Amino acid sequence: MKKVKKELTIEQKISRRNFISMGSFVVLSGAAYGGWRWLYKSPLEKPSITGHAHEPLRRALNQTELFFRRLYSNNNLVKTYPKARAAKQVRVNSFIGLADEDFEPADWKLQINKGRGEILQLSLDDLKALPKTEIIFDFKCVEGWDQISHWAGVKFTDLVEHYNLHEQAKLSYVGLATPDKKYYVGVDMPSALHPQTLLAYEVNDKPLPMDNGQPLRLIIPVKYGIKNLKRIGSISFSNTRPPDYWAERGYDYYSGL
Numbered sequence: 363m364k365k366v367k368k369e370l371t372i373e374q375k376i377s378r379r380n381f382i383s384m385g386s387f388v389v390l391s392g393a394a395y396g397g398w399r400w401l402y403k404s405p406l407e408k409p410s411i412t413g414h415a416h417e418p419l420r421r422a423l424n425q426t427e428l429f430f431r432r433l434y435s436n437n438n439l440v441k442t443y444p445k446a447r448a449a450k451q452v453r454v455n456s457f458i459g460l461a462d463e464d465f466e467p468a469d470w471k472l473q474i475n476k477g478r479g480e481i482l483q484l485s486l487d488d489l490k491a492l493p494k495t496e497i498i499f500d501f502k503c504v505e506g507w508d509q510i511s512h513w514a515g516v517k518f519t520d521l522v523e524h525y526n527l528h529e530q531a532k533l534s535y536v537g538l539a540t541p542d543k544k545y546y547v548g549v550d551m552p553s554a555l556h557p558q559t560l561l562a563y564e565v566n567d568k569p570l571p572m573d574n575g576q577p578l579r580l581i582i583p584v585k586y587g588i589k590n591l592k593r594i595g596s597i598s599f600s601n602t603r604p605p606d607y608w609a610e611r612g613y614d615y616y617s618g619l
C-alpha cells in the first residue's frame with residue numbers, strides 16, 4: 363500500500379526554510395572561520411628560494427603556476443604591436459645591481475657558465491654577430507604600470523643554437539645575475555626558450571642607456587618586469603631553482619603573465 367505524505371502548512375514550510383537557511387549560515391560561517399584559522403596557523407614555508415608564504419598558500423600558488431605553464435606553451439605568442447605604438451621615452455624603474463661606479467661597459471663580457479667549470483666569455487660584438495630579433499610588446503611591472511616598448515637583440519634560442527648549449531638547455535632553469543651579483547633572477551627553461559625571449563642590447567633602435575641595463579638585458583615578454591634583468595653579467599643552468607631576488611622577498615617565483 364502507498365503511504366500518503368501529509369501536506370505541510372504554510373507556517374510549517376516557512377519555519378522549515380528558516381531553519382535550513384539559519385543552519386547553513388551557521389555551518390558555513392563556522393567553516394569559513396575554521397578555514398581562516400587553519401590557514402593563519404598553518405606553518406610558514408622554510409625561507410629558501412621562496413619565502414614568507416603559508417604552506418597551503420604556496421601549494422595553491424604552485425597549482426596556479428602549473429595551470430599557466432600549460433596555457434602559455436612556446437606555441438603561444440605574447441601580443442605584439444606596430445613600431446609607431448612604442449613609447450619614445452622608455453620608463454626606468456629600479457636600479458638594483460646597477461650602482462657599481464667602476465662598471466665599464468667597454469670591458470664587459472657575458473659569462474656563460476656551461477657547467478663543470480667551463481665558462482664561455484662573449485663580448486657584445488660576439489652577440490651582435492648573431493641574428494638580430496626585434497619585439498614591440500606591452501612590458502608589465504608588478505607595481506601596476508605597463509608600457510609598449512621596442513627592444514632588439516639576440517633570441518635566447520639563437521644563443522643556444524650558435525654556441526651549442528643544447529645540453530645545458532635540457533636542464534630545468536636558467537639563472538642570471540648582474541656583474542656585481544646584487545640582482546639575480548631564476549627563469550624556468552621553457553620560458554627562457556620561448557621564441558620571444560631576447561638578450562636585448564637595443565631599445566628604440568639605439569644601444570641600451572645605462573639605466574635600462576647597458577650593455578645587455580633580458581627581455582622576457584612572458585614574465586613580469588621583475589624577471590627582465592638589466593645588465594646581465596652571468597648566465598648559468600641548473601635543475602634546481604636558482605636564487606631569485608624578488609622570490610626571496612615573497613614574490614611568486616614563476617611571475618608569469
Ligand SMILES: Nc1nc2c(c(=O)[nH]1)N[C@H]1C(S)=C(S)[C@@H](COP(=O)(O)O)O[C@H]1N2
Nearest residue numbers: 453454455456457458459503545587590592
Ligand atoms: N639589474 C636590475 N634589473 C632589473 C631591476 C633592477 O632593480 N635591477 N628591476 C626590474 C623591474 S622590477 C622592472 S619593472 C624592470 C624595469 O625595466 P626598465 O627600468 O628598463 O623600465 O627591470 C627589472 N630588472
Ligand SMILES: [Mo]
Nearest residue numbers: 503504587588
Ligand atoms: Mo617591476
